[in-house]
Amino acid sequence: MNFFEHQDRARRNTRRLVLLFLLAVLLIVLAVNLAVGVFLFSFFESGFQGLNASVKAHGTVSLLTLLIIGGASWYRMSRLRSGGDMVATGMGGTWVDPDSDDPLLRRLCNVVEEMSIASGLPTPHIYVLESEKGINAFAAGYMPEDAAVAVSRGALESLSRDELQGVIAHEFTHILNGDMRMNIRMMGLLYGILAISVIGRGLLYSGGRRRSVISSRKEGGGGHILGLALLLVGYIGVILGRLIKAGVSRQREFLADASAVQFTRNPDGIGGALKKIAGLSAGSHLKAADREEVSHMLFASGQSFWISMLATHPPVEERIKAIDPLFRPEEMKVGVAPGTAGAGEGRGRSAFRSSDDPWAFLTGKRETVAASSFSEAVLQDVEAPPPDRLTHAVSAMTAIPDPLLHAARSVKGVSALFPALFLARERDMMAEQLEKVASVMGEARLRQVEGLLPQARKLHPLLSLPLSDLAFSSLRQVDREEKRILVKLMDAMVMLDGKMTVFEYCLVRLLKHRMEGMERTGGTERKRYGRGQCRDALVRIFSVLAWQGHESEILARRAFMAGISRILPMDVPPYGVPLDWTGDMDRALPVLEVLDMTTKGELIQALVITASHDGRLSLEEAELLRTICACLHVPVPPVLPQLTA
Template structure:
């Protein structure tokens, strides 16, 4: 499956979750009603109307408890991935950390993020967890968090750590992360009755006349709670196991080697700590989103395939006896990831090269669609080259709290001196003269000659630090971005899209749960928006109207081949795109695939795609939540 097919499958899983949750609720309601019926029927025979009233009351109360429990937990998770990481005791990894293990982790995460075409997620470490584990959490790539345990940092070498992180990025890219966090909220509701009974038993029921009845009710609630627990575990296991297999396969496709991921799984199986988390309650709630089984479930309740099966999928000849041998070896000398890096020569490599800005190449719609959210080894080399080519002082500016805003504003400043002066005035009016001066100086000193392929990755590196700013500052910043882009209405398509991307990512990080959705709109409902997007892209890429029309027709034929939508140049240029982003982003995944194919056909209609056009395509795809890796010029 490609990215769009996996997104469609994730949407179907969301629907399946609703059905399974409904069945679980019916089971709990039936159990409560049955218990009430038995208790009420012990004495004299009640009248039929009284029995019906009783069952109606217990049904309503049960549904209320379940519904309120789910709504409470969903509301508590509105903060997205960071909320989950903090709940589990995660500690954020600062951009300027001096801990070599943490720097190695940050380098691996940034490399995979750039190779995947998504913003660099926040990074957390579960410092008090000795087991080898990790998870990705959040509603969208813009609020994603990647967290690893201290055990993973200390015991895994760089290849193994990369395999684990690539596995988690698969969950980010394929929509699993969104489903997982919703699952946490929904399942909490069906556990509520059991939690209430447990709380009453733990804190006592007093010694009054009704103490015995309260105790019996609490015991009944506990028994019914186990029904909810049973259904919850079954739902998590049913939705999680196959996704873990796919994430393992995706991690191998990302890194193009099995040794790293297989090595991490062997260490989980060969070490006493394994993948277990210390707090069993927290571990159970997030068990479906962990890299390894953090609780110890097996059989029907297992959220992960058996460990040996996962290893054998990567190394078919591996046997359980070899795992025992590793266990005995590591009992005497536990593994040390950094020492293994030295022995294996796993220092970051600089094998990739950036293409010249005048380079052209050909792409086809199927070729680009296959690359969406699917980085290959060349992308990792390109990501390494990108990080290595961005000057160290510029990377440092992107990771500093006081310079991240002026740096991003500097990316949007125009080459035209007169227009740049007007843009500085807009910045000064909203964020102060000092911010305007800093942005202007940063552009002149560091960004004037920045390679086109470096602008989007630089924004990606800056994003984690940007979203740490207070919300009022971010609101003013976004207002300033809009003003800078629209200063005189003469805006390049890339500047417009980059500004829009900043808007999308920051807005999503501020209120992640609000923006978490799988689109359902069909192409028939957005014909005008598709035509506007392809028309503007064709206009901006060609000075000659005949060439622009040919490019547009090539793209529209790919998306809406049965409709005759003529080429109508938009007088407002890129500003016409303001009205298209939301409808196009709400498309069904497979419909969105068709739009991406149309974009590729428009940009590449003459078989001559420039680096700037490729970066433009990547930016538009990022705005539409279809992340493209950095290297499109593949054979």
């Protein structure tokens, strides 16, 4: 099952979640009507029968119940609009500076960065649950641009590097599969179901302290009875909520475990983490009061369930056996000494080193790559990524000069990285471009940019865009005004010579796209379109790609026809030379962003056919394809070296 199939499945699961939620609401409304009826029967002289005959009274009770549930869900979802950061901080998470010197935190950041490059996702914010000694983690957010990964202090101190890498790979799989978006929506919906129990608890508490408003005959009795009834009804909601989470979450955990093994090529990593959860006294238990609300997001169950069918995760022993069929319970590990798990991790680099560096070719300046490498990277099986994907990602990080990595990880230095990457390929107007940096961002930032330029020029072009995504976690921490100034600077640098290279367009477009994703709170999904509704945008994007990658109009027309006939077989449009290629791209990408996921997969295959029609895929074509994919919310890992032409 590839990325697009997983995304479609996640959307089907979301629709299933909504149907289950509506069914739960219906049951709760019926139970509340029954509870209120019993209360009124007990405390009104006229008895229950008269009220029972009144459809209006029951309608009022139903409407109030629906308003409470709907209002509580709306409130919670509005609080979660900022994405994963809100969930992580709500659980007591502390943000981790990507440039941290702490060995355990440095190791965590390195592992997350490796997974970001391997999966083609922008680096998420990283949090540590400092007060949690159990081994656990979760990923939260609506989309990769607002994602957060949180890890418990117990996981940092108890897990080896390989085991931590297995846990992080598991969480990244949830991001790739679209599970993360559904999880955060589930939090909002199920919060409304729990609201009735909160009201019942409040009435039960207050009923014993003051005279009941409804009943003048029994001091506090009415409040007690109604509160107890609503509390019981509320627990029906709790049980229904757990059943919904269990029904949606359980199978996904097996799939994420399998994908983590495929990513890391090391079953002992995630397997060892699960064995430690089973063997250590703290297990995966969390102390946070909100652990019930996020239980479906966690790497392992953060609490105990007295009925197994209510558990959001399969039993740990079953998950271990799925990874290691020869597992025996007596093999459970009993942990490592706290504080030693990350000893020896380098400050700037991953501790992992490949004995045979597959990125050694980066010392040369090859400017063509195999077309198959791009389509395979995008259309890979999410449950079984290529065997060396993580190894190559780690090796790619070693090929990035230390000063550039430091700038990508530094909140204070990340704004200088983007101008430096831009200027690294600039030759004609370097002096004017540097003057523009000084006038827009100041002399201090100019000195930072000049300091990064020598290393930026040494960076292989294939790593420029992946490095910009690596810097995204730090960029999210930059204040809004500085981000606005950065975008203003990048636009001004482009306008100086009145023309835009493919790389300049890709770098600036990706920067703007990621920032727009940050600002697009709430994960609002627009209506999905089919290919027929996006015909004009498809013509624009194929025309630009054919024109950029082929030396003559005849070759460009052939390439255009070869690709677009795959996506519009019944209505093949004519080719036209793009007169404003950057404008065509900017107009087409927002339209294609709302294509349905199946069509996006077919679109990318067709685009690769157009780009590689002349038998090669140039660096510019690869960067343009990567940018198109990012704007379509399709992650693209770096091209693998062994697939290089």
